[in-house]
Amino acid sequence: xxPDQRAQxxxxxxxxxxxxxxxxxHGGLTAVMRLTKMFIEAGAAGIHLExxxxxxxxxxxxxxxxxxxxxxxxxxxxxxxxxxxxxxxQLLVVARTDSEAAKFIDNNxxxxxxxxxxxxWTTPDGSIxxxxxxxxxxxxxxxxxxxxxSAKWSTATQGAPLAxxxxxxxxxxxxxxxxxxxxxxxxxxxxxxxxxxxGVQFAIARAQAFAPHADLIWMESAKxxxxxxxxFAEGVKSVHPRQMLAYNLSPSFNWDAAGMSDEEIxxxxxxxxxxxxxxxxxxxxxxxxxxLGATKFARAYNKDQMLGYVRDVQxxxxxxxVPQLTHQKWSGAEYVDTTQSLINKGGSTSIMSDGVTxxxxxxxxx
Numbered sequence: 001x002x003p004d005q006r007a008q009x010x011x012x013x014x015x016x017x018x019x020x021x022x023x024x025x026h027g028g029l030t031a032v033m034r035l036t037k038m039f040i041e042a043g044a045a046g047i048h049l050e051x052x053x054x055x056x057x058x059x060x061x062x063x064x065x066x067x068x069x070x071x072x073x074x075x076x077x078x079x080x081x082x083x084x085x086x087x088x089x090q091l092l093v094v095a096r097t098d099s100e101a102a103k104f105i106d107n108n109x110x111x112x113x114x115x116x117x118x119x120x121w122t123t124p125d126g127s128i129x130x131x132x133x134x135x136x137x138x139x140x141x142x143x144x145x146x147x148x149x150s151a152k153w154s155t156a157t158q159g160a161p162l163a164x165x166x167x168x169x170x171x172x173x174x175x176x177x178x179x180x181x182x183x184x185x186x187x188x189x190x191x192x193x194x195x196x197x198x199g200v201q202f203a204i205a206r207a208q209a210f211a212p213h214a215d216l217i218w219m220e221s222a223k224x225x226x227x228x229x230x231x232f233a234e235g236v237k238s239v240h241p242r243q244m245l246a247y248n249l250s251p252s253f254n255w256d257a258a259g260m261s262d263e264e265i266x267x268x269x270x271x272x273x274x275x276x277x278x279x280x281x282x283x284x285x286x287x288x289x290x291x292l293g294a295t296k297f298a299r300a301y302n303k304d305q306m307l308g309y310v311r312d313v314q315x316x317x318x319x320x321x322v323p324q325l326t327h328q329k330w331s332g333a334e335y336v337d338t339t340q341s342l343i344n345k346g347g348s349t350s351i352m353s354d355g356v357t358x359x360x361x362x363x364x365x366x
Contacts (some may be wrong), residue, residue: 017045024054028078036083046092049076053106063253065102066193069110070209072192077213094246095214099202101222104193112163112209118195132197133166136182137173149176163205200228204235211240216279218246224258226271233275247277251284305344
């Protein structure tokens with residue numbers, strides 16, 4: 001190809017950046033730093049770290065997720081950044097939170113988590129309730145008919161998404177004349193984990209805490225919900241207005257059951273972009289497209305044998321202009337010919353010379 005011809009070709013970026021899955025870091029801080037080092041050495045431009053507990057880590061769209069305390073995950077993010085700084089790397093660090101759906105946390109030590117931990121208490125009607133302390137006090141005030149107290153409690157706990165410590169909440173409740181036998185120990189799992197009131201507000205609280213230590217924030221969600229994405233973006237940006245966000249356009253979602261029209265699905269990415277979700281990705285897109293293509297081909301071949309391949313693969317490649325139709329040329333055979341010709345000063349054994357079968361693709365039928 002001449003320089004003029006090359007100038008008219010569409011530019012191909014062969015160094016597309018890779019954002020690698022660093023999972024939970026696979027251990028303590030030394031493990032996080034070593035993993036970060038290995039990813040940088042392998043050429044990753046970014047990594048994402050999630051706030052699940054390493055030993056119980058689950059896919060973000062499966063049950064049984066256990067979180068670590070906010071500070072523990074912040075330490076992971078700081079460790080990754082420190083390793084990148086040591087190596088002189090401009091690594092992007094993405095902080096993922098699974099708090100929108102996680103049901104447990106491994107400890108209650110961080111005051112910023114405490115407002116979202118569930119406890120058992122005796123309700124005004126004598127039954128056993130399971131609520132956060134905030135919700136338990138609110139229910140108690142409503143049952144007493146204390147309208148003024150309810151209003152004061154609501155005002156005092158508006159900062160709950162900003163993570164109000166439990167001792168501060170108990171002091172405020174006491175001032176309103178509410179003393180509850182509320183016990184978060186009674187709601188612990190058989191493994192000893194504390195139960196959580198998960199949801200977007202908890203995710204906002206965690207994102208606000210993680211934001212100073214990460215380039216992007218990712219809330220793993222249970223479905224593609226635009227209004228939820230709005231609430232999350234506004235909650236994070238109310239404290240960190242320039243924070244960049246990430247969104248998983250996951251095949252784990254049943255998009256047709258999400259309540260969106262085709263037009264809403266088509267415009268979903270653009271609308272998220274306007275909210276500040278600057279990195280959007282389809283996890284497992286290659287897995288699903290490969291599975292679909294292989295399944296369709298196998299079933300067609302089973303029914304129509306070679307016609308199944310020709311009709312559903314080769315003709316479709318030609319119709320929509322798939323470069324791999326002529327896979328020998330696509331794989332660089334002409335480039336090899338050129339280099340060999342330079343060395344051999346011509347030569348008669350070029351790959352794309354007379355006899356190459358890809359000449360047949362100049363015709364629609366033989």
